[in-house]
Amino acid sequence: MKKETKAIRTQAGKSIHNEHSVPLYLTSSFLFENAEHGRALFADEIEGNIYSRFSNPNTSEFVLKMAELENAEDGFAFASGMAAVFAGFASLLSKGDHILSSRSLFGSTHQILTKILPKWGIEFTYVDADKPEQWEDNIRENTKMIFAETPSNPGLEIIDLEFLGKLKKKHNLILNVDNCFATPYLQTPIDYGADLVTHSATKYIDGQGRVIGGVIVGNKELIKEIRYFARQTGPSLSPFNAWILSKSLETLSIRMEKHCSNAFELAKIFEGNSELELVKYPMLASHPQYELSKKQMKMGGGIVTLILKGGYDRARNFIDALNMASKTANLGDTRTIITHPASTTHSKLTDDERKSVGIYPGTVRVSVGLENINDIIEDITQALQKSK
Numbered sequence: 001m002k003k004e005t006k007a008i009r010t011q012a013g014k015s016i017h018n019e020h021s022v023p024l025y026l027t028s029s030f031l032f033e034n035a036e037h038g039r040a041l042f043a044d045e046i047e048g049n050i051y052s053r054f055s056n057p058n059t060s061e062f063v064l065k066m067a068e069l070e071n072a073e074d075g076f077a078f079a080s081g082m083a084a085v086f087a088g089f090a091s092l093l094s095k096g097d098h099i100l101s102s103r104s105l106f107g108s109t110h111q112i113l114t115k116i117l118p119k120w121g122i123e124f125t126y127v128d129a130d131k132p133e134q135w136e137d138n139i140r141e142n143t144k145m146i147f148a149e150t151p152s153n154p155g156l157e158i159i160d161l162e163f164l165g166k167l168k169k170k171h172n173l174i175l176n177v178d179n180c181f182a183t184p185y186l187q188t189p190i191d192y193g194a195d196l197v198t199h200s201a202t203k204y205i206d207g208q209g210r211v212i213g214g215v216i217v218g219n220k221e222l223i224k225e226i227r228y229f230a231r232q233t234g235p236s237l238s239p240f241n242a243w244i245l246s247k248s249l250e251t252l253s254i255r256m257e258k259h260c261s262n263a264f265e266l267a268k269i270f271e272g273n274s275e276l277e278l279v280k281y282p283m284l285a286s287h288p289q290y291e292l293s294k295k296q297m298k299m300g301g302g303i304v305t306l307i308l309k310g311g312y313d314r315a316r317n318f319i320d321a322l323n324m325a326s327k328t329a330n331l332g333d334t335r336t337i338i339t340h341p342a343s344t345t346h347s348k349l350t351d352d353e354r355k356s357v358g359i360y361p362g363t364v365r366v367s368v369g370l371e372n373i374n375d376i377i378e379d380i381t382q383a384l385q386k387s388k
C-alpha cells in the first residue's frame with residue numbers, strides 16, 4: 001500500500017461491535033485472562049496491553065502509522081514534542097557523552113541542551129547551517145549523537161540529510177532528526193540513514209490546533225531503550241490525544257499539499273515587496289539552500305519567514321494590524337498563524353544568539369493555513385500598509 005493509503009487504512013484491531021472508525025480506548029489498565037497471562041505479559045514473553053502508561057490500542061495505532069510513514073521499524077508516542085525530544089536524549093545518553101547539533105533549534109530543545117543536560121554532565125556543540133564542515137571538525141571521542149532540525153524553526157535553514165547519514169555511519173553515531181516542519185509527507189530522514197526521527201505531533205500531524213503530542217520512530221534497538229525509559233518515567237501520550245492524532249494522519253497528505261501550495265504562492269507574491277527586506281521559503285530560488293531543499297523535500301512546507309523593514313517595532317505593529325491571521329504561538333494549523341519570534345518564542349535568546357539562527361528584529365513567521373490564499377494575501381497586504 002502507498003503511504004496515503006496506509007495513513008488511512010492502518011487500524012488497531014476491532015472491538016466486538018465491529019466499528020468502521022476506531023473507537024477511543026479510555027482505560028488505564030487491561031485485564032489479564034489469568035495469573036499466567038499476567039506473568040507472561042510482564043515477562044515480555046507475549047505481546048499485549050498491560051497499562052496505558054506502557055501502551056494502549058490508540059497510542060499503538062498512532063505509532064504504527066507514524067512508523068509506516070517514516071519507514072521506521074518501531075516507535076513510542078509522547079505527551080508532547082518536548083517529552084519526545086528529552087526522552088531521545090535522556091534514554092540514550094550518559095554522563096560524559098557529547099551531542100553535536102544544528103544551532104538553529106526549537107527554543108525548548110535549545111534550553112534542554114544548554115541548561116538541563118549539562119546538569120547531568122552531557123555536553124553539546126552547535127554547528128552552523130552555512131558551515132557544514134563544522135560537523136566533522138567538532139566530532140569528539142565522546143560524541144554519541146547528532147541532532148538536526150530541518151527545516152529549522154523559524155529560520156528555515158536546511159541541513160543536508162544525506163551528508164549527515166554518511167557522517168554518522170563513518171563515525172558510528174546516532175542520527176536523530178526533528179522532522180516536525182517537514183512531516184513524513186515531505187521528507188523521510190530514515191531513507192538517508194537517520195536512526196531516529198522525532199516529532200512534535202502538535203503541529204502538522206494534528207494540523208488542527210487541538211492537542212499536544214509527540215513521537216519518536218526509528219531503529220528498533222534504540223526504540224527499545226526509549227520505551228524502557230518512557231515506561232519507567234511516564235511521559236506517555238494519552239489515548240485521547242492518540243485517537244485524535246491517528247485520525248489526523250488520514251488527512252496529512254491533502255493538508256500538506258495545500259499548506260505547501262498556499263505557502264509557495266504567498267512566498268512568490270511577497271518576494272520583492274517594497275515593505276520587506278526578505279522573504280524566505282525553501283522552494284524560492286533565492287533561498288541559500290534551494291538546491292538542497294529540492295533534493296531532500298517533496299515540497300517547501302507550510303512556513304514562510306518574512307523580514308519586515310522597520311525592525312522590531314514595525315513587526316509588532318504589523319502583528320497588531322492583522323485582521324484575520326491568528327496571533328498565537330502554535331504553527332501547522334488549518335488557520336494561518338503569524339508570530340514575532342524576537343518578542344515571543346525566541347525572546348529568551350540574546351540579539352546575537354537570535355541573529356546566529358536567522359532571527360532578526362523584523363522577522364515574522366507565517367504558518368500558512370488552509371484558508372483561501374487570496375484572503376491570506378489580502379490580510380498581510382493590508383497589515384503591511386497599515387503598519388508603515
Ligand SMILES: *Cc1c(COP(=O)(O)O)cnc(C)c1O
Nearest residue numbers: 080081082106153180200202213
Ligand atoms: C513545537 C516544536 C517542538 C516541541 O513540541 P511540543 O509538542 O510543543 O512540545 C519541537 N520541535 C519543533 C521543531 C517544534 O516546532
